[in-house]
Amino acid sequence: MAETKREIERKYEATSRTRVPDLTRVPAVAEVVDQGVMELDAVYYDTPDLRLAADAITLRRRTGGSDEGWHLKLPVASGIRDEIRAPLADTLPGELAGLLRSRVRDGEVVPVVRLRSARDVRHLQAADGTLLAELSIDTVHAERLPGGAEAAWTEIEVELADDTEGTDGAGEALLDAIEKRLRKADIRPSSAPSKLSRALKETSTDGDTASGGALAPTGASAPGGAPAPGTAGHAVLAYVREQAEAIVALDPAVRRDLPDAVHQLRVACRRMRSAFKTYRKVLDRDVTDPVGAELKWLAGELGVARDQEVLTERLRGRIDALPRTLRLGPVRGRLRTWSAARARSGRRRVLAALDSARYLALLDTLDELLADPPLRKAAARDARKVLARAVLKDHDRLTARVGRARALDPGRDLDVALHEARKAAKRARYAADAAAPTLGKPARRFAKRVKSVQSLLGEHQDAVVAREALRELADQAHAAGETAFTWGLLHGREEAAAAAAEGELPDAWARASAPEIRAALTR
Template identity: 75%
Template sequence: MAETKREIERKYEATGETPVPDLTRVRGVSEVLDRGVMELDAVYYDTPDLRLAADALTLRRRTGGDDAGWHLKFPVASGIRDEIRAPLADTLPGELAGLVRSRVRESEVVPVVRLRSARDVRQLVDADGTLLAELSVDTVHAERLPGGAVATWTEIEVELADDTDPAFLDAVEKRLRKAGIGPAASASKLARALAETGGGPRTKAAPGKPGTAGAAVLAYVREQVEAIVAYDPGVRRDLPDAVHQMRVACRRLRSAFKTYRRVLDRERTDPLGEELKWLAAELGVARDQEVLDERLRARVKALPRTLVLGPVRARLRFRAVALGADARQQALTALDSARHLALLEALDALLADPPLGKAAGRDARKVLARAVRHDHDRLAGRIGHALALDPGHERDLALHEARKAAKRARYAADAARPTLGKPAKRLAKRVKAVQSLLGEHQDAVVARAALRELAVQAHGAGESAFTWGLLYGREEAAAEAAERELPEVWARASAPGLKAALSR
């Protein structure tokens, strides 16, 4: 089984003659323990065109030291990475292969660099002997594979121990800087090795002529495609919010294809939109279940104990576990499917050879402003239709359709923000408020259906259905409150001049 370790470290330039200063002068350090020199031998793997390196991921098989095995590192923030470790084996473990699949696709990962390091380790401990950080002086010999150029260098690495305040690294760095030791230019050993032995991955050129609608829309499309790829391993790792963010990226991209259909040819984008709809739906089962579970638990928690009759919490937990496991497996099955990989390849092909329409070469401000206004008008029609209906099932359906239109209008404004600036930002904010209110209404509608099902199950098991009925009534009230509030919130999102400002 793979395990994950959060790695917080900083790297510094050094030579073989660089002396390490006295670090007991750093506040909190009582002693520096010399742990000797260990020999490390690591082979780094990537696709021939270095797709992992392009996204700052590293995949290696390392022997030597106390953590020999396969290591896959994902960047989290500057100087912070999640390292996922798997036992030493001759071939790449399946779990790690899954985590790189959205980037690797059907390509084979091959050895690209071998790093052999002599690591001189010092441990920084406090007065109680608790480890604060580990400093190592690494003498590195890099070789490009197969049989390519070589490079050697020395660097200093300081890695924070678990539970140590990250501010401790600032204190260590201050001491190192006083000794003339500055930060390393490369974020990782692999990045430096690639740069010094033949070059790293190619930079992605911005498509389209600057200032045109094509360039603006394609930049947004690329951003969403990269998000879908990046959140794939997060979903597999069951990271918080990963499913939601990947699903949002699918929706944003699909929405962009519809909103900017005069910029990108629909003959190419419509089929992709259908595939994005499929992927979002497969992911949505898990996300929707998660949202519903959180809502129902919060509703029960808010009730006085005297109104919680029967095994209400236990039934909710049972439902969450039973449905949640199935939903997660459905999402993972989709990510492992040939259909998902084909979608990623098709999105890459679209960016490599974009199907530009007639409006692509026109001024971005005019084209994008017109598209945003069109989606806002579409939303106005949906809301007007819903509010004209009597309360009930048909109105609920119409409000749900209005919610979808609000998302599309908001995403259109978000995509236009780099071009249209504050007016697009202001419009997106107002429309988001409408979307959120309609989302609250829809969540209440969905919750009522689940509560009715739970009440039927409780009654069939001989339990009291009182609490479920009470919660049902509260969800009815929540939906009604959202409907009453909608005209006022919509009035702010459709204020005179809000759309007109887009063209100024």
């Protein structure tokens, strides 16, 4: 079973003559305890074209030390990585292979670098003996595989202890204080973010994708006929590429069940699909429509888990807000049981989709589309004009749907019409987001106004969905001989919430449809 450790560290340049200064002069560090020298032997794996290194991901099989085994490191932020560890084995553990699937696809990982290190370890401890950080002086010998160039260097690593990481601001403050002492001793931060990146750079050969540390992205770059900066094609493709990269990057987070990961992956799918529709004069729909259909499928598979998560959170909040005298029967327990079964089903569905051949084919198709984009005539035109026109067209579409909904009386038809208006609002907002790098503040202001309408309509739709769930929960409670009073009470409150959203719509829409908001896009 793999385990995860948050790694927060900083690296520094060193030589065999470098001397670490007295770190007990760092606030909070009372003692530096020598732990001796350990010998580490690690083989790093990647695809033949170094896709993992391109995304600052490292995969290694290491022997020696207290944590020998397979280690997969995924970037979180500068100087911060999540290290997923699996027991030592001859072959890559399946759990780690799954986390790499969006990048490796149906390919394989092969040995690319071997690093043998002599690690001189020192523990930085507080006065009560608590471990604050670990400093190591690593003498590294790198060998490019198979049978390639070699390199050697010395570096210093300072890594926060697990308990220090979770202290608000204390970890970064400690690292800053240690770095200040190291700099006074003329020890400077390393220019390489990891040992692997340095090894690839220092053992590179002519034509190597790792040369100079400039690694190629997973998807191939567009051919020589790529649209020029300032054109509509360049702007739209940049946005589409951003979403494609988000899908690949979020895949392992979804597999690890990290907070909000499913939602963010679903949003990336929706944003790309929306861009294909909005900018169909830039990208040929004969090519993008089938891709959009696959993105819709993936978003749908993700949606089961995400929608259940949102619904459960809403109902739990509604129950918690009730006075105790109005919570009759085992309402919390029934909600928990009802939600857990659906959450498990949704989770299985998500993982099945990500493990499917259909999903991998979609990722390959996205790479192909970006490598050879299906550009139409408008792609070569000025981005400002083309994008502004497309955003306004989506806004016109939203205007029609809002008008249709506002003409209806409360009831099922109105609920459906408002849901359709919500989807149109989302599309108009995404269109403006895609145009924002080109159109600037007017597009961002437009997106903000439309988002307020989208959020209001989202609240309405959430209330509609919650009412359906509450009826189901009430039926289950009644069948079990429990009172359905609380579920009925909550149903009434969701009706009130929907009515309130309907009442707020005219003002929100007036702000989002103001003539000056639209006019600013074309100036």
